[in-house]
Amino acid sequence: MTAQTQPTPTGLELFDNAVKDLGETTNAITYNNNRAELLVNERKEPWDREARAAANLDEKIACEMIRQIREFERVSPLVFGNVPSEQIPPPEARDMGGQFLTNKTRIENRSILFDISKMVPKGALLHLHFNAELHPERLLEECRELKTMYIRSLRPLLNEDDLKETEILFEVRDPVQESQHPGDIFDPGYKGAEFKKEHNENDMWMQWGTFRKRFNHQFGELYLPNVKARDYEKNPNSSEQGPVGLEPVENWVLQKMVLSEAEAYGVTQTVNGVWARFNQATRAFKGLLNYEQVYCWYIKKAIDRMIEEKVMYAELRPMLMDKTIPSTDGKRKLDLSTQMRLIIQGVKEVKAELEKEKRLDDFPFGLKVIYCTPRSISKSRMAEEMKDCLKLALELKNAGQGNFICGFDLVGAEDRPNNIGFYSDLLVAFQKACKDLGLNIPFMFHAGETLLDTGGSDDPSKSNLYDAALLSAKRIGHGVALLKHPYLIENYYQDIAVELCPISNELLHLVRNVKQHPYIQMLAAGIPCTINSDNPSLFSNSMSHEFYQVMVGSPTMDVHGWKQFALWSLKYSCLSDDHKKHGNSIFLERWNMFCAEVIDTYSVLFDSAKIEQLRQSGTFDSKKIQLARDKVNEAFEKKKARDDERVKTDSKYAEEQKKQKGKWKFGDAGGFSKS
Template sequence: MARPAQDEAQIAADAFQNGLKEAQSVSPPYADDRERLFHQESAFSWDQAAKNNASDIEVRAEKIVWKIREDERENHFGNKASEAIPGPETRDMGGQFLTNKDRIEDSKLWKIAQAMPKGGHLHLHFNAEIPPEILVEKARDVENMFIRSTTPILSEQDVADTEVVFSVMPTDTMEVDLFSPDYNPEFRKPGSTPWMRWSVFRPIFQENFGQDAEGWVINKMVLSPEEAYGIRQTTNGVWARFNQGTRCFKGLLNYGTIYRWYIGAAIDSMIKDKVMYAELRPMLLDKFIPTEDGQGKLFHADQMRILVEEVHKKQEQLKEAGELDKFPFGFKIIYCSPRSIPKEMMKKELQDCIKLKLEFPDLICGFDLVGAEDRPNHIGFYAEELQAFVKACEKLNISIPFMFHAGETLLDSGGSRTTENSNLYDAVLLNAKRIGHGYSLVKHPHLVQEFKKKNICIELCPTSNELLHLCRNIKEHVYPQLLALGIPCTVNSDNPSLFRGDCRSSSSVSHEFYQVMVGSPTMNLHGWKQLALWSLEYSCLGDREKAEAERIWRREFEAFCKWVVETYGKYADGLDL
C-alpha cells in the first residue's frame, strides 16, 4: 500500500536535516576546502611571477585599478539595480569595440590604460599605425597622386560598391575620366590607362554626388560598426572588406616623401601610446615604391636606409631633450610575404629576405607568411622552401626566426579540407619564435604542450580578432584560456588604422590593454605587468638591450603605479566595493 504524500515529505525533510547536521560537523569545513582549492590553482597562475615581486606601491595600485574596474563594470548600465534597456551613451564593459569605443574613452580605467607603460609592440603591420585621415590630408599636396576605380563611378550604387586604389605616378601619365561610361578599369595589360589625377577627381566627385571625396575614401579604408557587426555580414565578407581597405591605404603611404615622414610620425604615435620599441611587418612583395615625382624607384634597400636614417634622426631629437628612454631601441623589421603566391615566387621572397638581412643585420629580425588562413595556401605547402631557408641561414651564420601568422581562424584547416593542414603544426615543426594570433590553439591539447616545450610566444590581437569575426566581443576571446594554459603572450593592435573607426589620434595598444582588462575578471594590474614584460622578453632585441629595456620599463612601471595611487587612491577609497 502506497504511503501518503505527506509521509514522504516528512521523510525527505528529516533526511535533509540530518544531512545538514553532518555537513556542519565535517572538518575541515567546505569553505576551507574551497579556499584551499582556489589557492592551489592560483599558485600556478600565469601572472604569479609578476605578483611575487610586486612592490608595495604596485599592490596598492592593483587594488585601486581593480576597484575602479569593478565600479565601472557594476555601473555600466547606468544604474546598479536597473533592468532598463541601456541608452546610447551607456558603456558596455567588454562589449563590441567599435560600438563602445567613444564611451570607453570617457572612463577612468581607459585613462589608466593610456598611462600604462606597454613595453614592445610586436605585431603591427607597417602601413597601419597612422590614421588615414592624416594620410588623405597629406595627399592633397601631391600633384601627381592618381586614383583608379574597379568600375566607372556613375551612380550612388557605384559610389558604394567600387574599390579604389591610389598611386603616385609620373606627371605626364595619361589621364582618364572615372565618371565616364567608357571608363576601362583594366590596369594589368601593357598600355592600360585607368588613372585619374586625384586633385581633378575630388571636385567632380563633390559636384556629382554631393559628398566630400576625402571622407568617402576614408570610409573605404576604415571598418565601420555596420560593416563589422551588420546582421548580414559574413566572415568572408568582412575579410574582403578589410583587404579592400588595405589596398586603398597602400598607395597613400608608399611613395618617397610620405614614407620618410611616416616613420617619424609612427614613433611619435608610439611614444604617446607608451610603447618603447616595435617590430614592424611591411608587405615586401612589391620590390619598390615610387619617389615623390613618380619617376624614380625606391627598392627595399633604399626603404630600409630611409627607415634607419629617420629612426636615428628621431632618437637624436629625443636624446637632446633627455628623453631617449621613451624610444631607445628603434624598430626592427619582420619580412612579410603572402601565403597565396606560387612556390617559385616564394623562393625569390625568401632569398630577398636573406639578402636584406645580410645588408641590414640589425634591422631584419624575422620572416612571416600573411593572409586569411581560411584560404590557400597553408604554411606546410612551402615546407621545402622554408626548410631550405633555415639551412641557408645556418650556413651564413645569420638568424631570421619565423614569426608566422597561425591560428587566426575558426576553421583551422589552413585553407584546405582538413585540419591536418592547420598552420599551428607548421609553427611547431619549423620552430617559430612567435606566432600571430594563435586563436585556435586551444583546440589542440598536444600542440599546447609543444608550444610550452618550445617556448613559443603568441602575439594576441584581440580587437582584430573581434572585427574579423573570430569572436563577437572581448569577453568571448580565448586569451584567458591561452594564458591559463601557460602560454606566454603579448598584446598588440595588428592593423589599428583600419580597425579604430573615425580617429585622428593613435592609442591603439592602450585600447588593447583596456580590452583585455575588461574582458576577463581574472585580469589585473599584475597581469598587465606580465604581458608587458613578455613583450620585451620575446622581442628580437639582443640580451643586453633586453636587460636595459626591462630596467627602463620597471622604473616607468613603478612611476605609473605611484601615479595611479596619487590620482585615484582617494576616489577608490570612497567606492563601496
C-alpha cells in the same frame, strides 16, 4: 505489550535535519576546507607569477584601486550599466567588454579605466603591420597638394551606388606619362578594370587633384562631415595631433579605408566577407603610403605615436613582395634596400632628437622589420621571396645594421590556400641558409587566426599551428585556434609567444567580443603572450585600447597581468640580450612611476587617508582601499556631462549640415563655400 516502531523519516525530513546540522557537521567543515584548499592550489602558479611576485606596495595598492574602478564602471549607469536583471537594459546602457566599435566612444569619453590604460608603460609592440599605424586622415592630408598622386576606380562613378560599390587604389605616377592617356573616372565610358590586370592601365588613372574637384562638385553634398573638427587635447590613442578637417571627397575615401561598426557587426556579415572588406581597405591604403616623401614622414610620425602610447620598441611587418616604391616625382623606383634605409634614417633622426631632449629612454632601441610575404603565392615565387629576404638581411648586416631584418612571416587569411606546410621544404632550406650565412631570422608566422583551422583546405591536419611548431617559430600571430590542440600547447607552445590582437580578432569575426576571446585560457595553459594593435588605421584602435580591452575581458585580469604582458613583450622580442636587460630596467623604473601616479591621481576617488596610511605603514590590506561613492559618482557625472555635450554638439552640427545642402558651391582650392 509490544513497543511501537518509530516511523522512518522521509527523504524530505532527512534533508531538513541535515540542513539544521549543516553548520556543525564534519561534512560541511570538510567541504569548506576543501574548497579553500582548491582555490589556494589553483592560485599557486598564476600565469603572471613573475610580475606578481615582484610587486611592491604601490603596485598592490594601484592594482586594487584599478580593480574597484573597473567594477564600478561595469555597473554604473554613468558609464556602462548593463547589469544582470529581469529588466531589459535601458537603451543608453552598454555592456563592458562588449563590441569594441559599439563601445569605443563611450570608452574614450567616459571611462577612467581607459584614462589609466593610456598611462601604462606597454613595453614592445611586436605585431604591427607597417601601413597601419597612422590613421588615414593624416595620409590624405599629406597628399592634398601632391600633383603626382593618382587614383583609380573599379568602375565609373556616375551615381550613389557606384560610390558605395567601387574599390579604389592610389599611386604616385609620372605626370608626363599619364598626360598621354589621362583617365576620367566620371566618364560613363571609363572601363574600370580588375586591379590585377596590369596590362590594361591606359586611361585608368586620374590625377588626384582633378578627381577631388570633380568629386566635390558632383557628389560633395553627399559626404559633408557629420562631426565638426574640434581642437581635442592631444590624444595618443587616435594618432591625431589636432583636428583634421576633411573635404567631402576625403570623407568618401575614409569610408573605404576604415572598417565601420555596420560593416564589422552587420547581421549578414561573415568571416569571408569581413576579410574581403579588410583587404579592400588595405589595398586603398597602400598607395597613400608607398612613396618616397611620405615614407620618411610616416616612420617618424609612427614613432611619435608609439612614444605617446608608452611603447618603447617595435617590430614592423611591411609587405615586401612589391620590390619598389615610386619617388615623389613618379620618375624613379626605390628598391627594397633604399626603402629599408629610409626607415633606418627616420629612426636615426627621431633618436637624435630624443637624445637632444634627454628622452632617449622613451624609444631607446628603434625599430626592426619582419619580412612579410603572402602565403597565397606559388612555391617558385616563394623561393624568390626568401632569396630577396636573405639578400636584404645580409646587405643590411654588412652595412652595420645588425639583425634589422629580424623575422620572416607568411600572411593572409588562413581559410584560403596555402598552409605553411605547403612551403615546408623551402622553409627548412631557409633556416639552413640563415645558419650558413650567420643570419638570425626566426619565423614569426601568422597562425591560428582562424575558426576552421585547416590551412585553407578541408583537412584539419593542415593547421598552420602544426607547422609553426615544427619549424620552431619564435612567435606566432593571433593563435586563437590554439586551444583546439592540447598536445601542441603542452609540448611546443610553452616557449613560443603568441602575439595577441584581441580587437583585430573581434572585428574579423573570430570572436564576438573580448569576453569570448580565449586569451585567458591561453595564459592559464602556460602560453606566454604579448598585446598588440595589428592594424590600428583600419580598426580605429590603439595599444591603449588593447590594454583596456584585456583588462575588461576577464574579472581575473589585473595590473599584474598588464605588467607581465609588457615583460614578455621584451623577453620574446628580437632585441639582443643586452638590450633586453636595459629595456627591462627602463620599463621597471617607469612601471613604478606609473603605479605611484595612479595612486597620486586617483586616490581622491577613495578614502585617501587610509591609502596614505597603507603607504606609510609599508603593509598591504585590500580592505582599507574603498571607493568613496560620492566622489567617484561626481567624477563620472562630470565625464558624462562632457560626453552628453559632445553628442549634442555633433547632432546640432549634423543637422546644420543637412540644412545647408543645395547652398554650397565648389571652390577652386578644392573645398566648399556657401553660395
